[in-house]
Amino acid sequence: MSQWKEIDANAKKWLKEAGESIKASFENKLSVTTKSNPNDLVTNIDKETEQYFIQQIKNSYPDHRVFGEEGFGDEIETLDGIVWIIDPIDGTMNFIHQQRNFAISIGVYKNGKGKLGYIYDVVLDELYHAEAGSGAFLNDAAIPKLEKTPVSKAIVSLNATWVTPNKRIDHQTLTPLVKDVRGTRSYGSAALELAYVATGRLDAYITMRLSPWDYAGGKVIVEELGGKVTNLEGEELDLINPSPVFACKPGLHEEILHKYLLNEKK
């Protein structure tokens, strides 16, 4: 078995095992605490799930490093070697309030290049996955390549925060786009929003601040299908620092970037 096939088989096994533990936790009372502000929530399950992955990865691959949201992994300043970028529960607020609409997200990178991507919707038992160069899948079904959609027929995911006064973007920047698209949505899990861009349920996803673990898995999957995952200037994301993220179908990415985000006149 090739190195990446073996890592892929292990990652899928660990995702299923972690998913079973998360589902079993629905029976128990959660311990919820806050991080940077009263709406920035974390639970014992976020922490236990991250620790579970780190233990499995370090047992099997002692030389791989882990970059995880809850901080149990390594201090990451460069992406040299093989780095697993992990969000144990993406959509913690949904996990706590809804017991659905959350996912485990994992990206495995070698020297900064995405090799494997996973987004696991635990409740629906839907695993979105891709190996760079070998196609992307939802469970066992191949996901078709993405094709261009015009803005007028696009469904774009964005949070209402970004069209009300906020500290990250002039809130009127996105008003013309919101007016011109067919519809807007917001799901509260960046990883699932990227999975929905990958499967064409959404045409684009725009947000002002994500951390690498929010998009590391989804970026591999969306790019494998011909989509683009960049910042709002259309530049590469650095996978170490937080930044705005714009994930989109090919063609539509250029249209939204130039006409709406960079506001270039024709």
Ligand code: IPD
């Ligand atoms: C959050 C979710 C949310 C996004 C936030 C993220 P978390 O991740 O992806 O949709 O808007 O920026 O921090 O904290 O639930 O893993």
Ligand code: CA
């Ligand atoms: Ca969080």
Ligand code: CA
């Ligand atoms: Ca997250």
Ligand code: CA
């Ligand atoms: Ca998280």
